[in-house]
Amino acid sequence: DCGPMQRLLVKAQWNKVYGTSKVRDDAGHVLWKAIFNQDGETRALFNRVHGDDIYSPEFMAHSARVLGGLDIAISLLDNQAELDAVLAHLKEQHIERGIPDRYFDLFKNALMEFAPSALGRCFIKDAWSSCFDVIANGIKGQ
Numbered sequence: 543d544c545g546p547m548q549r550l551l552v553k554a555q556w557n558k559v560y561g562t563s564k565v566r567d568d569a570g571h572v573l574w575k576a577i578f579n580q581d582g583e584t585r586a587l588f589n590r591v592h593g594d595d596i597y598s599p600e601f602m603a604h605s606a607r608v609l610g611g612l613d614i615a616i617s618l619l620d621n622q623a624e625l626d627a628v629l630a631h632l633k634e635q636h637i638e639r640g641i642p643d644r645y646f647d648l649f650k651n652a653l654m655e656f657a658p659s660a661l662g663r664c665f666i667k668d669a670w671s672s673c674f675d676v677i678a679n680g681i682k683g684q
C-alpha cells in the first residue's frame with residue numbers, strides 16, 4: 543500500500559534519485575530511451591518537442607517539464623488535497639494529447655529500473671510501485 547510511511551519513504555528516496563541538474567538530464571535520457579525501446583510508436587507523440595533527438599534542447603526541455611511534474615507530484619504525496627489538484631491538471635493535459643493509459647505502464651517500468659540504479663539496495667520496490675500507481679492513476683484518463 544502507498545500508506546503514509548511509504549509516501550514519506552518515496553519522497554526521501556526520490557530526492558536522492560533526482561538530486562542535481564546533471565543527474566536530471568541523465569535521468570530524462572535514460573527514462574525516455576527505456577520508454578521508446580519498449581514501444582517505438584510512443585516516440586511519434588513527441589514530434590513537437592523533437593522526440594527523434596532526445597539530446598536536442600527542445601526534447602531536454604520537455605523531459606525537464608515531465609520530471610518536474612513528477613517531482614511536484616511526489617513532493618505532494620503527503621498532501622492529498624494538493625496532490626489531487628495537480629493530478630487533475632496533468633490528467634487534462636494528457637487527455638488533450640490522447641495519451642493511452644497503457645503508456646503509463648511503460649513509464650513505470652522505466653522508472654522502476656532507473657530508481658534502483660541510483661539507490662542500490664535501499665530502493666523500496668513496493669513503496670515505489672504503489673505510490674507511482676497513485677500518481678499514474680490520477681493522470682490516466684483513456
Ligand code: HEM
Pocket residue numbers: 577584587588590591604607608609610611612615632635636639641645646647649677678681
Ligand atoms: C507520471 C507520469 C507523467 C508525468 C508526471 C507527466 C508530466 C507531463 C508534464 C508536466 C507535461 C508538460 C505539460 C505542458 O507543460 O504542456 C507533459 C507533457 C506531455 N506528456 Fe507527460 N507525463 C507523464 C507520463 C507521460 C507518458 C507515459 C506519456 C506517453 C508515453 C506522456 C506524454 C506526454 C506528451 C506527448 C506531452 C506533450 C509534449 C509536447 O509538449 O508536445 N506523458 N507530461
